[in-house]
Amino acid sequence: MNREEKRFWFVFCNDQLLIEKTEEGYRVPYQKETPIKVPEWTRIHELALFDGETFCAYSIDKPVTEHEHYTMIGLRASFDLLPRAMYLMAGKAQEIIFWDKNNRYCAACGMPMKFHTAISKCCTGCGKEIWPTVSTAIIVLVRKGKEILLVHARNFRGDYYGLVAGFVETGETLEECVQREVLEETGLRVQNIRYFGSQPWPYPCGLMVGFTADYESGNIQLQTSELSAGKFFTKENLPDIPGKMSMARMLIDDWLKKY
Ligand SMILES: [Zn+2]
Known part of the structure; x- marks a missing residue:
């Protein structure tokens, strides 16, 4: 493929993203032509961004290994190596490739x-x-005085504690989803539900919508099929919490800042 102008190239093998090794670190390939040979019948997705830039994305069958200029890393890991804008674009590219394939x-x-x-x-x-398709999920930081509710879900990859979260159901508002998820998972009722922010969550096609809420009533009764632990923690006794890329961490950091 010949091109007049340079583009960003997002090349995936499943969830592994191709990145270029440079003396300054890693970057997404930015050049006129495809960095890696495009497998036959593969569609190259050309996506416009609202700032006028375009980028290209395609998937390859086999991961690139032991290459002079390139290496592959997981999309999650790319958060720590790439500028935020590039990580977000990589997420969008991955979502489009996933949607096309499925x-x-x-x-x-x-x-x-x-x-x-x-x-x-x-x-x-x-x-x-x-x-x-975008699958919308809510995540909520529940406050009770000087404490916040943290839970350990069985599907967490690690020992850390996070926030109550769950997918929005058909016919439900985001706020109703917050109330339902907290009640189902912990047996608690919450009030003062406030929007905090949102974040694309391309694993594989999510949108995470963050909220804060205050404890209203009830005693903790964990939904043991989903959670293995959950209780209120103060700032002084916080357990391990999720990494910086997650909405959960943004909510917790915001609370720590204000507290
Ligand atoms: Zn049809």
Whole structure:
């Protein structure tokens, strides 16, 4: 592929992102042509950003190893090595590749889907149009006096404690989801639910919406199928908490700053 202008290239092998080794560190390849040979039949996604930049993304079949200029790292690990804007773009690229791979045929009639725009597909049979799916989840920091509610979910990869979180259900507002998740997972009722911020969570296609809330009533009764531990902690006795890239950590850091 020949190009007039340089582009950022996001090349994935599953969740592994290709990055270039330079004397200053690592960076996303920025050049006119594809950094790694494109496998046959592979679509190169060309995505426009609202600031006028475009970037390209495609996936390869085998990871790149022992290459002079490139190496591959997990998307999560790229958070620590790349500038934030690049990490976010890599996440978007990964979401588009994931969506493309998982939507080759129409869910309604089974015929092949074809691209209609850079971010939509149309069914060649019935004309059904689809866009990338976003799975919305809430995460909430529950305060009780000088304490916050921290939980250890069974699916956490490590011993750290995080915040109550869960996927939004059909027909539910975000605030109702906050109330339901806290009640289901811990048996507590909360009030004063306030929006905090949001974050794309490309693992593989999430949107994390953060809230704060105050304890209202109830005693902790953990949903043991989901959580293995959970209680209120003060600033002085905080356990290990999630890494800087997560919304949970942003909420906890914000609370620590104000406390
Ligand atoms: Zn169809």
